[in-house]
Amino acid sequence: MFPLYAAGQWLGVGVVAAATALIFYVYLSRRAIPAKYLLPGTLLLVAFQIVPVVYTLSTSVTNYSDGHRGAKEQAVDQIEASSVVRTEDAAEYTLTVAARGPAATGELVFLLTAPDGTAYAGDAEGLTRLEGAEVGPTGRITEAPGYTVIPAGEANARSAEITKFAVPTGTGTGIRSSGFSSAYEGRSTRVYDAACDCVTDTETGRVYTADDERGAFVAGNGDRLAQGWQVNVGVANFTRFLTDPVTGTSFFGILAWNIAFAAVSTAGVFAVGLGVALTLHTPRRLAGRTAYRLLVVLPYAMPAFAMFLLWRSMFNTDFGLVNRLLGTDVDWFGEPWAARAAVLAINVWIGFPYMFLVATGALQSIPRELVQAARIDGAGAWQAFRSITLPLLMVAMAPILVATFAYNFNNFNAVWLTTAGGPFPPDNPMAGATDLLITYTYRLAFGVGGAQYGYAAALSVFIFLIVTLISLVSLRRSAALEEVHR
Amino acid sequence: MxxxxxxxxxxxxxxxxxxxxxxxxxxxxxxxxxxxxxxxxxxxxxxxxxxxxxxxxxxxxxxxxxxxxxxxLVELLTRTRFGAWYANSLLIALANSAATVFLSAMAAYVFSRFRFAGRRLGLYGLLMVQMFPQFLAIVAIYLMFSVVGEHWPQVGFNTRTGLLLVYLGGALSVNTWLMKGFFDTVPRELDESAQVDGASHAQVFFRILLPLVTPVLAVVGLLVFISTVNEFLIASVFLRDPGAKTVAVGLYGMVADQRDANFGMFSAGTLLLAIPVLAVFWYLQRYIVSGLTTGAVKG
Incomplete structure (x- = not known):
């Protein structure tokens, strides 16, 4: 608590004090026994799941996205900084492009060495002194604590973003890059005037007026400046896929494939898992049964993320094992239906051992006398299975099938680590043939095509509603929840 | 034959x-x-x-x-910091599964044995929270830990403690349901007779119930261990220093660019990561089938 107090973070102090008071109350009082057991888990749940979810919900009604991140003042700073042009006496800096977080997606930061050798970190907010940076022989910063230096290859991928990036250094000045290794401080050509709440371009004489509903500066002919600010847009993000035909088509296409993916995956793992369990389920002694069981479960014990990546390599068109073994030359991840079939096959491979374990347990819990009695009464093997074993099995398996469906509905890794949502139609690089809603949302939120965080948050609310609805309806019909109402 | x-x-x-x-x-x-x-x-x-x-x-x-x-294998151990990644993964996964099993068992105990206001809401709520696509929360978690890290660097970014805290936010989850189902199969008469003999609620929990539900504790421990070792989305945002990565983040980096040069190292790393999982699996196998099914069957 003391560091918060010292920094004057009164909200933080309040939260810590309230949590401490709650802990003391629950554990010192003799009553509230359930709370004693629930409190630690619940506090963690609130802090790291519920608060983030609520934050996401709150951004779903804003236009939070690239160019609409912060407050209006920051937008003005950015407009002035990014419009700078090189002047005669411009100060030159040595530049290292870096990021906060991963090099491919993190927030851009310019690590700068001034002509006098001082190191700075410059972000969209402005310059700060940089301590503890490692400087190379040319004066270029090679490493700095808390920042990831972006290697040349990845910098190329983000070059458009880097070219646009500007560090405000004061009223009417800013630092921009020229190439990936040097930067200059210049004078702005676009200037904000608080009196008219507008930005004037001194070169063209154009005036951009602030539009507080859209969070942008707009000129008389409708042109908007790229840098805006975050405003409340109400339900616009939610109605967007109904009103915008392009997003609407991709949304419903993805939704259909997403449901098919979850359903076929669940049916596939259930069929294979139950099939294997039935094969090994016999009252007689079966040679090698234990060995079979252990070998079948082996895929489940392998690290799944690595196996997805491995399968991706096996489906590689040029060097992949699948094409070499089958003697084919299929561009697995380049054709929509081949990619879909591949993703489903991979997902069944990953998932069936778990279903096998569950089905084995469920089969063993069905009394053998029931099946034997049916056989004595003249039922064939198939009939006994259909009318006795399967219904009893479904009672035990139904909740697990529902859970499997819900899990696969949001199975991010299965798609992102294999096809990454592709292949993409040439006219729409945002929605691929194997995209699930969750990978589509991820691309919208963190993708290279410009982050649309507010819209992604709105989509995740949709995903949440769909999955919850499906799960609750089917769980309610199964016996699993009966006890809750007792 | x-x-x-x-x-x-x-x-x-x-x-x-x-x-x-x-x-x-x-x-x-x-x-x-x-x-x-x-x-x-x-x-x-x-x-x-x-x-x-x-x-x-x-x-x-x-x-x-x-x-x-x-x-x-030699290249993997000398050219990359695989040893550090491996230690990080195992440490985080073990700590997370131990803490999750404990927190979840406590919650399952009260959900199974007590009737209190908010019980149904709590049980449904646990399921509902899980269904929200969590990765968008990364933005909120990022903002949160940027602030926390300024004041308490020991739980900020690049620390295993910080990542563990985020993982523990999911300690109460579907696993709690699985455990509650198993607790329900233990006859209530057992704890009632203990209470008649003067046992407190804590004694009933630690001395009577926990030993009886070992299979489900083992299964939840295993499931959490496997999913923690496999988690890479949050870990990749959270751990940025080369020495602080987990195996999942490190291995992903090796093949992320689709080029095939590091494939052998990647495979060797995958096998090394499978060893502890297989070991835990082997050690717990006698519990697995009963733990997975009993809770689900009885609901």
């Missing part, structure tokens, strides 16, 4: 008839299992082969290695 049923001595069945009888009786089981095992095991065989392939590229890897060497 031969049919054991007594057969009249005068009929000497032909070889074809005997084979048909074998297939009809148990032989088909072996044939089906053969097909299933080919499907289940060939990717694993490929990893093993690629890990042993001294050239270490995807294009030179095959199902049966042409030559065998430990080059990939």
């Amino acid at each position: 031969a049919p054991s049923s007594p057969r009249p001595a005068w009929s000497r069945p032909s070889a074809a008839r005997r084979a048909a009888a074998w297939v009809g009786r148990d032989g088909w089981r072996h044939l089906v299992m053969l097909v299933v095992l080919v499907f289940a095991l060939f990717p694993i065989l490929f990893v093993v082969s690629a890990a042993l392939n001294p050239l270490g590229t995807l294009s030179s890897s095959s199902l049966v290695p042409r030559s065998v060497g430990a080059d990939n």
